[in-house]
Amino acid sequence: DTGVSQNPRHKITKRGQNVTFRCDPISEHNRLYWYRQTLGQGPEFLTYFQNEAQLEKSRLLSDRFSAERPKGSFSTLEIQRTEQGDSAMYLCASSSLKGARNGYTFGSGTRLTVV
Amino acid sequence: QQPVQSPQAVILREGEDAVINCSSSKALYSVHWYRQKHGEAPVFLMILLKGGEQKGHEKISASFNEKKQQSSLYLTASQLSYSGTYFCGTESNTGNQFYFGTGTSLTVIP
Numbered sequence: 001d002t003g004v005s006q007n008p009r010h011k012i013t014k015r016g017q018n019v020t021f022r023c024d025p026i027s028e029h030n031r032l033y034w035y036r037q038t039l040g041q042g043p044e045f046l047t048y049f050q051n052e053a054q055l056e057k058s059r060l061l062s063d064r065f066s067a068e069r070p071k072g073s074f075s076t077l078e079i080q081r082t083e084q085g086d087s088a089m090y091l092c093a094s095s096s097l098k099g100a101r102n103g104y105t106f107g108s109g110t111r112l113t114v115v
Numbered sequence: 116q117q118p119v120q121s122p123q124a125v126i127l128r129e130g131e132d133a134v135i136n137c138s139s140s141k142a143l144y145s146v147h148w149y150r151q152k153h154g155e156a157p158v159f160l161m162i163l164l165k166g167g168e169q170k171g172h173e174k175i176s177a178s179f180n181e182k183k184q185q186s187s188l189y190l191t192a193s194q195l196s197y198s199g200t201y202f203c204g205t206e207s208n209t210g211n212q213f214y215f216g217t218g219t220s221l222t223v224i225p
Binding site for chain 1: 117144145147149155156157158159160161162164202204206210211212213214215216217218
């Protein structure tokens with residue numbers, strides 16, 4: 001198992017453009033989370049999937065953000081009409097179940113810069 | 116809903132001990148501890164499930180008081196490699212959200 005994989009590692013985009021990030025979790029993990037982290041802050045919860053179902057979504061998440069996990073495997077996070085405030089590290093994490101003894105495994109993240 | 120950690124930052128000399136505290140306002144199912152180094156993803160250290168257990172990981176251990184909804188991380192005989200930002204993470208009894216704490220920056224100097 002190669003762990004949680006995120007692509008791309010870095011993305012620079014112009015304000016107003018759409019961007020899409022991909023996360024491939026550990027294959028047997030059915031729980032998948034997206035977080036956003038800005039410099040000096042802790043990861044901020046964005047959304048949660050159990051298999052293909054999006055069960056939780058942060059109230060702080062604007063309508064410009066959407067996430068999918070179509071077959072319960074990989075997930076995508078799309079940001080439409082990007083703004084400079086969207087610049088951050090976007091982290092994906094997966095786990096096998098609530099309270100899993102191995103915790104959550106994080107990918108290396110996608111660093112987004114909106115110029 | 117974000118757990119609060121204290122202290123915000125601590126500087127240690129090699130070999131010294133430290134305690135990091137995490138406090139939540141919600142009833143907790145579990146508490147996790149992670150360490151994040153600059154520019155890297157958080158790395159899982161340990162999980163404590165409700166029941167007041169204490170766990171250890173090398174010279175790093177933690178306790179969980181579910182009645183007080185608090186957890187503490189104990190670092191003993193600190194090493195340079197312990198430097199980083201420590202986050203607690205909490206799973207509540209209800210729901211599936213996993214919240215990270217406010218973070219504690221730990222710097223170990225020679």
